[in-house]
Amino acid sequence: MIPSITGDTSTLFSTEPKDSLEELFDREREVGRLKESVNERLVLVLGLRRTGKSSLVLATLNSMNINYVYVDVRKVYDDVSKKVTVDKLIDELHSSLVSLSKKEKLKKALSELEISVESPLRIRVSKDTFRRVAIKIFDALNGLGKTVVAFDEAQYLRFSTVGLRPLLAYIYDHLKNITVILTGSEIGLLHDFAGLEDPNSELYGRYYKAIEVMPFTRETSEEFLRTGFKQLGADVDQRVIERAADELGGIVGWLVYFGKLYQEKGDAALDEVKEVGSRLVKKELDELFQKSPYYSHIMKAIAVTGNTRWKNVVDYLVAQTGKNLTNATISRDLNNLVKMGFIKKENGTYHIADPIVRYTLLEKY
Ligand code: ADP
Ligand code: MG
Secondary structure (H helix, E strand, C coil): CCCCCCCCCCCCCCCCCCCCHHHCCCCHHHHHHHHHHCCCCEEEEECCCCCCHHHHHHHHHHCCCCEEEEEEHHHHCECCCCEECHHHHHHHHHHHHHHHCCCHHHHHHHHCCCCCCCCCCCCCCCHHHHHHHHHHHHHHHHCCCCEEEEEECHHHHHHECCCCHHHHHHHHHHCCCEEEEEEECCHHHHHHHHCCCCCCCCCCCCCCEEEECCCCCHHHHHHHHHHHHHHCCCCCCHHHHHHHHHHCCCCHHHHHHHHHHHHHHHHHHHHHHHHHHHHHHHHHHHHHHCCCCCHHHHHHHHHHHCCECHHHHHHHHHHHHCCCCCHHHHHHHHHHHHHCCCEEEECCEEEECCHHHHHHHHHHC
């Protein structure tokens, strides 16, 4: 029998990012490291999509009784113009300041800027004034004492219409009460944006702490599903749990989907997760494939073979496109896909990092 979910009390299988430690499964080590890290200047939280980065950051910060500002950069990114505009960024920053508005000190500092945290933002800033306004906002935050500023999916900041690295460098160098957390699914791109290893970057050479959010192990995936079903009072066959753990690659977002769907669909749930998941992934891949004519072939080559060698990728690509592509072109695109986290390189072979992405490539392209 499949029991239904009663009420909307939060369970392990609820799909919003978790925002309290009580709701967070496992991750004690990551939580501990993040807590320690709020005394660093800069922290990067890295991991594939849907591995639980936002949940980790929100749950940890909420548990700490600490001032923080949380900006979801993905929300600010405009799909049509492919830009992050200063207006939207300031708006988003402003609305997260609202949660700190009880702080009289902040209110006062911002009112000098004619920014009211009680009413919607009225100022519209030009690119030129953006940096001035932003610096004042961060100065005001710094004046509050220890404050964390988190940019979620921060690799999108590279699409900002104004350069943000100088601002981050200013915070790093001068605002010692502020800790910046940048999370990113597109790990290499986040590194590129921050430019911590790039001599031309304003942030070059700065020390940072990195916390990697890995997919759950096979055992943890099973444990996650068992615990979630137990919360719901559902008695689910061990073989069902094993199969889901096998096929969903430890990616907690998919496990959550599965747990939720199993309530309605029973044994059909796993196929349904793949179907629903691959629809979601297809949108992401369609967007990705616009960026280079070879991405789709490269990923398909790797999806088909499993663990794929460089030479197999080249052969497939030549066969599919009929072109004699240079090694430089192929390796540039392949490296970009690795940077974006879609592909992993291990022991000299490549594979698709997320089994649902692989499934999508095999079924829908
Ligand atoms: P990311 O930010 O890496 O894309 P999210 O934090 O949005 O991932 O998590 C994806 C899904 O998995 C959400 O439904 C969230 O509730 C769930 N989730 C993530 N981490 C955990 C966890 N440790 N325990 C329980 N559920 C989690
Ligand atoms: Mg997230």
